[in-house]
Amino acid sequence: MFRKIILFLTPLLILTILFLLIVIVINRNSGKGALQVTSIPSSQIFLEGKYIGKTPLCLCELPQLLEIGDYNIKLVPGQSGYKTFEQKITLYEGVLTVVDRTFDKETAASSATVITLSPIDDRQVAQLLIVSFPNKAQVVLDSNIVGETPYFVDITPSDHEIKLLKDGYKEKVIKVKGVLGKKLEVTMNLGIKMDLNEKSRTTTPSIAIPKVVVLDTPTGYLNVRSEKSIGSELVTTANPGQILDLISEEEGWYEVKLLDGRTGWISSTYARKE
Secondary structure, three states, X not given: OHHHHHHHHHHHHHHHHHHHHHHHHHHHOOOEEEEEEEEEOOEEEEEOOEEEEEOOEEEOOHHHOEEOEEEEEEEXXXXXXXXXXXXXXXXXXXXXXXXXXXXXXXHHHOEEEEEEEEEOXXXXXXXXXXXXXXXXOEEEEOOEEEXXXXXXXXXXXXXXXXXEEOOOEOOEEEEEEOXXXXXXXXXXXXXXXXXXXXHHHHOOOOOOOOEEEEOOOOOOOXXXXXOOOOOOOEEEEEOOOOEEXXXXXXXXXXXXXXXXXXXXXXXXXXXXXX
8 A cells, every 4th residue: 555655656756856946947047038029021030140040939948048138139021122120129037028020111111019028126016118119109008098108107917908109100009918026118110101102102113133042951051152162161051941132053053142241152952043
């Protein structure tokens, strides 16, 4: 009987120990924050100039968390005709920072939202700060007109809807949740509202640039070289699925333009013309 009890309790004891170890690791993992990035259309993400993946992306699990601090984030749309988006963000310890960008081929009509939480001294209060570009946008909080941006208020630790309105700009609506002991910081870049006639006047005909798509390789990446030779200097590497501008082509090689403006040669064996 005693042996049966031991056999029954042993798995529970192991699970308890594992749980405690996970808690200890998380508690010791100070100085880390999470980052979620979304965009329309899908975009390549660069953090401090380093490629970290494509949207949608969530670095939300323990091994993926980032050091807290200020970062420059850059989104490069995978489709042509859209301009790169760059923004300064701050990652705080133990909280999630959210970056969302909706691109428009008219850059002024694009919009973006950055949401994060920062700690405050009073753990019994939840705060909300709304900033917009341009400022003095009308703030509608939970269906009530409450003021203009920049707008600061104490809120309940529950779900809230924020709507920003400004003449000549697209309406922006998001849903957030207040957290006790935290200040919820919401920064919105509003897109200009453009009618079809205005778009037709401002849009100029564009010349289609041929593209190449990087295919899967045995190494998981494709070398970009300074000359059309495997013995030439390595410029950088390209990831499978990456789309590059095609400049010229020679037998077995494509000359391409990289996202940072540099040029190089890739093997046509592992690339396909669009």
